[in-house]
Amino acid sequence: MRLLIIGSGGREHAIAKKLLSEDQVTKVFCAKGNPGMIMDGIERVAIEEDDHASLIAFAKEQAIDWTFVGPEVPLLNGIVDDFEQAGLKIFGPNKAAAMIEGSKEFAKILMTNNQIPTAEYQSFSEFEAAKAYVLEKGAPIVIKADGLAAGKGVVVAETIEEAIAALHDMLEDNKFGDSGATVVIEEFLAGEEFSLLAFVKNEKVYPMVIAQDHKRAFDGDTGPNTGGMGAYSPVPQIPDEMVRTAVDTVLTPAAKGMMEQGTPFTGILYAGLIATMDGPKVIEFNARFGDPETQVVLPRLVSSLAAIITNLLEDQEPEIIWNNRSTLGVVVAAEGYPGIYVQDTKLPDLTLDGNSNVYYAGVSEKQADLYSAGGRVFLLQTEGDTLEEAQSEAYQILDDWTLPHLFYRKDIGFKALESK
Numbered sequence: 447m448r449l450l451i452i453g454s455g456g457r458e459h460a461i462a463k464k465l466l467s468e469d470q471v472t473k474v475f476c477a478k479g480n481p482g483m484i485m486d487g488i489e490r491v492a493i494e495e496d497d498h499a500s501l502i503a504f505a506k507e508q509a510i511d512w513t514f515v516g517p518e519v520p521l522l523n524g525i526v527d528d529f530e531q532a533g534l535k536i537f538g539p540n541k542a543a544a545m546i547e548g549s550k551e552f553a554k555i556l557m558t559n560n561q562i563p564t565a566e567y568q569s570f571s572e573f574e575a576a577k578a579y580v581l582e583k584g585a586p587i588v589i590k591a592d593g594l595a596a597g598k599g600v601v602v603a604e605t606i607e608e609a610i611a612a613l614h615d616m617l618e619d620n621k622f623g624d625s626g627a628t629v630v631i632e633e634f635l636a637g638e639e640f641s642l643l644a645f646v647k648n649e650k651v652y653p654m655v656i657a658q659d660h661k662r663a664f665d666g667d668t669g670p671n672t673g674g675m676g677a678y679s680p681v682p683q684i685p686d687e688m689v690r691t692a693v694d695t696v697l698t699p700a701a702k703g704m705m706e707q708g709t710p711f712t713g714i715l716y717a718g719l720i721a722t723m724d725g726p727k728v729i730e731f732n733a734r735f736g737d738p739e740t741q742v743v744l745p746r747l748v749s750s751l752a753a754i755i756t757n758l759l760e761d762q763e764p765e766i767i768w769n770n771r772s773t774l775g776v777v778v779a780a781e782g783y784p785g786i787y788v789q790d791t792k793l794p795d796l797t798l799d800g801n802s803n804v805y806y807a808g809v810s811e812k813q814a815d816l817y818s819a820g821g822r823v824f825l826l827q828t829e830g831d832t833l834e835e836a837q838s839e840a841y842q843i844l845d846d847w848t849l850p851h852l853f854y855r856k857d858i859g860f861k862a863l864e865s866k
Contacts, residue, residue, distance in 0.1 A: 447752055450505055451476045451488075452495050452525065453516030456777075456807040456825045457737035460744050461516060461751070462488045463803070468750045475508065477501055482806025482816055482824065485797075495520045498528040505534050512537060512759060515713070518594060518734055522548045526713075537755050538713040539733050543704060546711070547733040550592045550630040557728060560703035562696055564728040565632040573617040579631055580609045586634040591616055593625030600671055602634065637722040638861065639729065640684050641677075641739045644697050645766070646715045647758045649705055651697045655746055655768050656681050656689055657739040658861065659718075663784060665857045672784045673822060676858035677738045678774040678833060679746060683865035684721055692719055692726040700731065712758070741805050741827050742773040774836040775827040776844060776858050780808070781851045783821035788851040791818040796826075802843060803827045823852060833862055 447470050451462045458476055463486050466474045476483055479490035493500045495517065505513055513529060515521055515538035524541035538544075545552045550569075557564045569592065570576035580587060580603075589612040591599030599622050603609035609631075616626035641659055645652040657679040663669035696717050704711040716732035716739075744751065748767040757764035780787035793816045796804045805827060808820015826843060830836040837859045844854060 447471045447511045447756075448473045448509060449475070449752065450491070450501075450508070450510045450513040451479075451516060452501070452513060452520055454478055454480050454495075455516070455737055456805040456822065457735050457740040458516040459483050459486070459488070459805040459807070460741045460803075460827075461514060461735065462486070463805070464744045464747065464751050465514075468752050470750065471752050475504075475510070477504070480806050480809050481811035482804070482809045495525075496523060498523075498525055501525070502529060502532045502534060505529070506532075511535065512755065514538070514755065516734060518544065518547050518732065521713075521733055522594070535759055537759060539711050542709040543711040543713075544733040545709070546700070546704070546715075546731045548594060550590050550730070551628060553728075553731045554630060556700065556703050556707070559707070560699040562699055562703075562728060563725060565635050567630050567632040569628055569630050571617070571628045573613055576613045576617060576629055576631060577610055580606060580613065583631075583633070585609055588632040588634055589613060589616070590630045590632065591622045591626035592628035592630055593622070599625060602671075635720045635722055635727055635729070637720045638681075638683055639718065639720050640681050641736055642689065642692050642697065642717045642719055643736065643739065643743065644693075644715050644717075645754060645758060645764070646697075646701050647712050647761065648710045649702050650758075651693065651701050651715075652754075652764060652766055653689075653693050653697060654743055655679055656684060657736075657743050658684075659736065659739055660855060660858055663779075663855075665855050670784055672779070674736070674738045674777060675779065675855045676774070676776045676825070677736075677742045678772070678836070678859040678862065679739075679742045680772065680833075682833070682862050688721055688726055692717065696726060696728055737807075738775050738777055738825050741775045741803075741825050745773050745801075745803070745827060745829060746771060771829050771831065772833040772836045773827060773829045774833065774840050774859050775805075775825045776840050776854050777822050777825045778844075778849060778852050778854045779822050780818050780820070781853055787821050789818055791823075791851040793817065793823070794847055794849070796824070796847070798843070801829050802839065818852065833859055837863070
């Protein structure tokens with residue numbers, strides 16, 4: 447099989463590496479990928495992800511069997527619609543279905559209509575009305591930009607003042623452009639967060655093993671929200687019964703609800719959940735693999751990812767088997783991230799032996815050396831029989847590397863270990 451991956455980050459690196467390791471896959475292209483992927487035999491394609499016509503032409507020219515879409519932006523730009531119109535196989539939701547991530551309000555209406563448990567909310571586009579609602583409800587409270595904001599459009603406001611400042615940023619100062627022209631204000635939910643992803647084809651839902659992401663920039667879950675600073679799987683403090691309940695009350699009715707409202711979903715459905723005293727509730731939906739969850743979930747997949755996707759595209763039942771190993775990923779980010787960050791830091795040789803992997807994200811290449819070129823630069827993924835083993839391995843490796851102008855959290859997985 448010859449496959450094309452759309453995207454350029456660590457998530458796409460992990461997907462491409464998994465696919466390339468499988469017997470039936472002979473070639474994996476990534477558009478436009480990043481220079482770090484080349485070391486794993488992934489071939490970069492110098493086409494931007496928004497250039498649908500060129501991507502379609504490339505897929506035809508290279509006899510690509512099917513294309514996998516990694517990031518959310520091309521999905522919301524209708525890349526699936528365009529590929530299908532050109533008679534090409536592609537795995538991901540079409541533009542209408544991708545709105546489950548593209549609009550928080552769309553997702554909330556879907557949840558309300560299908561009795562999917564989530565936080566109480568209201569949507570606003572006027573600052574004064576939103577401010578009055580915050581004053582009425584009090585803090586803590588959650589302010590979300592309705593549209594895409596690269597994981598940074600959510601403010602968990604501990605005080606009224608913080609909430610009003612967030613509203614001002616989004617509705618008055620236009621901090622997130624059109625994405626923040628409408629805000630969703632939610633009640634604050636207390637509990638452990640976890641990520642539950644599934645392969646979905648219309649009403650068929652095939653859940654994956656769960657993971658837990660670390661959104662805050664610094665140790666102890668302090669600092670600003672980021673796109674994710676690390677993750678691990680499994681999440682032992684979340685009972686299996688809670689996960690089964692989430693599949694039954696969240697994923698299954700979401701897939702069914704999307705069908706019934708005329709926006710059937712094919713692809714990876716991601717539910718960001720919180721384990722409350724009343725059971726699992728939805729924080730957010732995404733229309734694709736999470737980053738960095740992908741980098742710790744896919745290494746646990748024993749079955750062929752290529753076979754699973756081929757089966758789903760052909761309306762056949764896939765075989766999906768997971769191992770019982772523990773995986774952990776630590777994101778190494780540029781100093782200053784998620785704000786204005788240092789760029790162009792030369793990276794040392796990060797070659798690894800054994801079961802550990804480096805998945806590159808924000809990197810560039812000069813004279814065969816890699817340099818930092820983004821906020822999240824790379825993720826180190828390790829595994830072990832226990833989470834303690836995976837965590838110990840990760841931090842031993844990181845301690846041995848010299849990483850000037852880069853930083854990482856020293857406590858990925860700490861919630862699971864503290865819960866024991």
